[in-house]
Amino acid sequence: MSYDLLISRITERLKALGMSERKACLTADVGLNSIRHIRVRGHAPKPETLAKLANVLEVPASYFLEAAAEGHEKSKDPIEPNKNHFAAVEKVYVKGFVQAGTWQDALEWPMTDWMSIYIPPDPRYMNVARFGLEVRGDSMNKVYPEGSIVIAVRLDDLGRLPRNGERVVVLSRCTNGNSAMEATIKKYQIDTQGRHILWPESTDPLYQTPIILDDRAKSLGIDGHDADHGASCDIEIYAVVIGSYRPE
Known part of the structure; x- marks a missing residue:
């Protein structure tokens, strides 16, 4: 999946705060590679992970959640209802x-x-x-x-x-x-x-x-x-x- 908008928003906030991906993840108490997995592997982020990152990066959670939902909608991958990511509904x-x-x-x-x-x-x-x-x-x-x-x-x-x-x-x-x-x-x-x-x-x-x-x-x-x-x-x-x- 492509989460270009989400990654651009995260990157924008990291630069604005002078913070590294690793420090943001550590401070947010999420997996240390959470941002990298979205950026490099296109992993679907969990809403709670984005909410924690948003808090650390000083933006409303909706700023990241909306971008993640848009990235999911643009994906051409079939939605598998049993996968542990976004369900077959859209936010x-x-x-x-x-x-x-x-x-x-x-x-x-x-x-x-x-x-x-x-x-x-x-x-x-x-x-x-x-x-x-x-x-x-x-x-x-x-x-x-x-x-x-x-x-x-x-x-x-x-x-x-x-x-x-x-x-x-x-x-x-x-x-x-x-x-x-x-x-x-x-x-x-x-x-x-x-x-x-x-x-x-x-x-x-x-x-x-x-x-x-x-x-x-x-x-x-x-x-x-x-x-x-x-x-x-x-x-x-x-x-x-x-x-x-x-x-x-």
């Missing part, structure tokens, strides 16, 4: 939330607040980074009840535009001098007139007005008119929703 980090009418400074929480969930591998996106978002409120409750976790992929990582009928993560920044943004989920459609429309799917009358993007939206992520707010907003279609998870 995805829930990095933020979406909620209509709620303004926030950034889509992602600080890394220390990320939550991990485990989901089945998705063969459609084996080499693409995925992330989770918590759904709050009722603006998409026909599809995603409050508390659902949606799994998404950034459009930049996919290298394509959204497709008709896909549900997408939409970021809105209104031109009122406020730098805050709203993150929501909408269904992307192109109607018979060629208009790009973002539809809520809600039982709540407050969240049933679509966002109709203007002609410039053919390049997407440009200007639109959000009738829910009655203001001119910059609309960015940020990611495509590829799945969802509902905790019991």
Whole structure:
């Protein structure tokens, strides 16, 4: 397996702290060759090992765990469920939330607040980074009840535009001098007139007005008119929703 991102992050921290691999392993109370085995042999690291190393190298555990999960996803090796390493599920980090009418400074929480969930591998996106978002409120409750976790992929990582009928993560920044943004989920459609429309799917009358993007939206992520707010907003279609998870 290839853990290039993980090794680069570990190396970065070692250099920043002026610490050798051996000293880091010794201080973390893990095997003295733990880092070398990842770097040279491509061994799958145990999560507890990475958490200990992260503590010694003064970063959140998620900084190493996320990189390890990405390295595992990019591997072409078959997953053997009886092997004592990552199981036949994949870790995805829930990095933020979406909620209509709620303004926030950034889509992602600080890394220390990320939550991990485990989901089945998705063969459609084996080499693409995925992330989770918590759904709050009722603006998409026909599809995603409050508390659902949606799994998404950034459009930049996919290298394509959204497709008709896909549900997408939409970021809105209104031109009122406020730098805050709203993150929501909408269904992307192109109607018979060629208009790009973002539809809520809600039982709540407050969240049933679509966002109709203007002609410039053919390049997407440009200007639109959000009738829910009655203001001119910059609309960015940020990611495509590829799945969802509902905790019991």
